Amino acid sequence: MAKKTINVGGEIVEIPDINKNVVVMAVIVILGLIFLFSGFYKVDASEVGIIQRFGKYVETTSPGLHFKFPFGIDKVTRIAIERNFKQEFGFQTLQAGVRTQYSRADYSDISLMLTGDLSSVLVKWIIQYKVQDPVKYLFNVRNVEETLRDVTEAVMRLVVGDHSVDEVISLSRQDIEIQSTELLQVFLDEFETGLFVENIRLQNVDPPEPVQPAFNEVNQAVQEKERIVNEAETAYNKVVPQAKGQRQQMISQAEGYFENRVNRAKGDAERFISILREYSKAKDVTRKRLYLETMLTVMPNLKGTFIVDEDQKGLVPLMQLNERGGAK
Amino acid sequence: MKATRMLISIGGFLIFILANQCFYTLDETEQAIILEFGKPVGKSITDAGLHFKVPFIQKVTVFDKRFLEWDGDAKQVPTAEKTYIWVDTFARWRIADPLKFYQRVTNEISAQSRLDDIINSAVRTFVSENLLIELVRNSNRELQSSIDISVTALGVVAIDSIQFGRENINEMILRKAKEAMPDFGIQLFDVRIKRINYSEQVQKKVYERMISERHRIAEKFRSEGQGLKAEIDGKRQKELQRITSEGYRRAEEIKGHADAEATKIYAEAFGKDPEFYSFLQTLESYKTTLKDNTTLILSTDSEFLKYLKDIRP
Numbered sequence: 001m002a003k004k005t006i007n008v009g010g011e012i013v014e015i016p017d018i019n020k021n022v023v024v025m026a027v028i029v030i031l032g033l034i035f036l037f038s039g040f041y042k043v044d045a046s047e048v049g050i051i052q053r054f055g056k057y058v059e060t061t062s063p064g065l066h067f068k069f070p071f072g073i074d075k076v077t078r079i080a081i082e083r084n085f086k087q088e089f090g091f092q093t094l095q096a097g098v099r100t101q102y103s104r105a106d107y108s109d110i111s112l113m114l115t116g117d118l119s120s121v122l123v124k125w126i127i128q129y130k131v132q133d134p135v136k137y138l139f140n141v142r143n144v145e146e147t148l149r150d151v152t153e154a155v156m157r158l159v160v161g162d163h164s165v166d167e168v169i170s171l172s173r174q175d176i177e178i179q180s181t182e183l184l185q186v187f188l189d190e191f192e193t194g195l196f197v198e199n200i201r202l203q204n205v206d207p208p209e210p211v212q213p214a215f216n217e218v219n220q221a222v223q224e225k226e227r228i229v230n231e232a233e234t235a236y237n238k239v240v241p242q243a244k245g246q247r248q249q250m251i252s253q254a255e256g257y258f259e260n261r262v263n264r265a266k267g268d269a270e271r272f273i274s275i276l277r278e279y280s281k282a283k284d285v286t287r288k289r290l291y292l293e294t295m296l297t298v299m300p301n302l303k304g305t306f307i308v309d310e311d312q313k314g315l316v317p318l319m320q321l322n323e324r325g326g327a328k
Numbered sequence: 329m330k331a332t333r334m335l336i337s338i339g340g341f342l343i344f345i346l347a348n349q350c351f352y353t354l355d356e357t358e359q360a361i362i363l364e365f366g367k368p369v370g371k372s373i374t375d376a377g378l379h380f381k382v383p384f385i386q387k388v389t390v391f392d393k394r395f396l397e398w399d400g401d402a403k404q405v406p407t408a409e410k411t412y413i414w415v416d417t418f419a420r421w422r423i424a425d426p427l428k429f430y431q432r433v434t435n436e437i438s439a440q441s442r443l444d445d446i447i448n449s450a451v452r453t454f455v456s457e458n459l460l461i462e463l464v465r466n467s468n469r470e471l472q473s474s475i476d477i478s479v480t481a482l483g484v485v486a487i488d489s490i491q492f493g494r495e496n497i498n499e500m501i502l503r504k505a506k507e508a509m510p511d512f513g514i515q516l517f518d519v520r521i522k523r524i525n526y527s528e529q530v531q532k533k534v535y536e537r538m539i540s541e542r543h544r545i546a547e548k549f550r551s552e553g554q555g556l557k558a559e560i561d562g563k564r565q566k567e568l569q570r571i572t573s574e575g576y577r578r579a580e581e582i583k584g585h586a587d588a589e590a591t592k593i594y595a596e597a598f599g600k601d602p603e604f605y606s607f608l609q610t611l612e613s614y615k616t617t618l619k620d621n622t623t624l625i626l627s628t629d630s631e632f633l634k635y636l637k638d639i640r641p
Contacts (some may be wrong), residue, residue, distance in 0.1 A: 056378075112525055120538070147397060157524070164472060220546070225556070232556065254586075255582055265590035265594055
């Protein structure tokens with residue numbers, strides 16, 4: 001058999017003989033390897049694999065390495081059932097971070113809604129949800145996300161429609177979150193979406209722009225009210241405790257007066273009784289002695305003493321002379 | 329040898345074509361009908377998996393088996409009280425009978441436009457037959473507010489006595505749409521009002537109303553503040569009067585007791601010899617009343633000086 005040659009750039013190169021069997025073997029081995037490797041697939045920890053054979057659902061596989069029939073016989077779809085998904089309504093986060101950037105686009109068609117008292121309000125909210133039933137999620141609804149958004153909007157308006165504007169903005173935010181979460185789950189179950197709502201969180205709830213200054217005025221009035229009340233209370237607290245202290249002071253002073261008065265009376269009484277006891281023993285002498293003793297104490301301190309005989313007349317001129325000292 | 333190889337190749341190719349013509353697969357999300365020269369034959373195939381058909385003669389047309397969305401455009405509709413509102417609805421439907429669906433409406437696009445007509449008309453009917461409050465509210469739950477809200481932007485509305493509510497009206501729209509829909513092989517699953525908003529003109533009126541409402545609320549808070557201030561001020565004055573007078577009363581009581589007690593003690597002691605008491609007290613009073621500015625004029629007749637004149641008694 002003539003050797004096969006090949007012309008490479010004008011040079012004749014011989015191709016060495018290869019056993020035909022080896023070629024066939026190699027092809028079979030390669031095909032076998034492709035078959036094997038295309039049959040293996042991995043399911044990540046937070047996922048499940050949904051296996052369809054010729055399009056028909058056969059099983060759900062748990063995380064790990066699995067084997068399926070290759071060449072399009074078995075098809076695997078991985079669904080992250082542990083992951084939390086989030087949808088924003090009435091706003092859009094462009095880039096989350098320390099300073100989260102929000103889209104400036106107007107989403108008021110989503111957020112503007114009517115309240116039970118027929119006012120308008122802008123409600124922004126988010127929902128967080130998970131895929132609970134991957135089979136339902138994959139096969140039951142076309143455009144599950146679109147359905148979710150439509151239903152969520154309808155539910156939020158249903159709940160807000162049963163609350164007053166005051167309740168939506170401040171009084172009943174939590175009630176609205178709880179009610180809408182429950183209601184949304186009911187509807188999603190009805191549509192067999194396989195989705196589970198973790199929660200609905202109201203974000204900014206504002207009055208429409210033309211009304212905002214009036215709402216701010218209310219806030220100011222509330223603050224003004226608080227300020228006035230605080231001031232009145234400060235004035236109250238400033239004087240009342242002081243008055244209470246003064247009351248106690250008056251009482252204490254009176255009590256002191258009581259002690260003073262009674263003790264003095266007792267002392268005076270004791271003294272009198274003691275003197276009286278001795279006096280009764282020698283009345284006349286004591287009387288005289290006491291009189292003279294008193295005179296002795298009094299007389300030296302006096303400005304002057306005139307001793308006048310009972311026969312003496314014309315006392316007045318004398319006195320006037322003496323009065324010139326300016327005695328009072 | 330060459331001819332054999334050729335034959336095998338052609339044979340393999342033919343087998344492949346044949347297999348392709350004999351078998352088809354349906355996904356879980358799909359259903360199908362079989363057309364024989366363009367004419368539907370047999371039943372609809374709704375099971376997913378591998379199926380057999382007659383090659384070359386039969387063709388497969390696939391339809392969606394899932395719930396499909398219908399999202400209408402927002403429409404301006406007057407309510408029963410002639411308030412114009414924008415109503416935006418959505419619906420869910422599915423192809424329940426692919427065979428009928430193919431025969432009557434052919435494809436999804438034409439189905440959507442049929443749904444437009446049917447649903448929009450049902451929505452219009454029920455919106456214009458009901459008061460706005462029936463479309464907005466869902467129950468007669470009592471609303472809390474900082475002011476009286478029975479007077480709304482649309483005048484006095486009995487907001488707490490609705491007859492149907494939105495969910496019931498949704499239900500009625502659905503029923504009406506189902507009745508109105510010919511047998512298209514379509515199952516209408518639900519119709520819901522997604523959004524309701526005022527038309528631009530009404531919206532303006534509503535804003536004006538809301539603003540005047542807020543003014544009222546602000547005024548209420550301000551006067552509440554003044555009222556509370558007056559209350560606290562009054563309480564402060566009352567407390568002050570009470571505390572001060574209490575102190576005075578108690579002090580006087582105690583002092584009275586003190587005086588009474590002292591009087592009693594004095595009376596008891598001095599009562600033993602009133603004459604001596606007045607003697608002593610008089611002497612005592614000399615000590616305090618006769619001071620350095622006093623001039624005393626004594627008669628030689630006085631007790632004190634009686635010896636000055638005469639030693640004899």
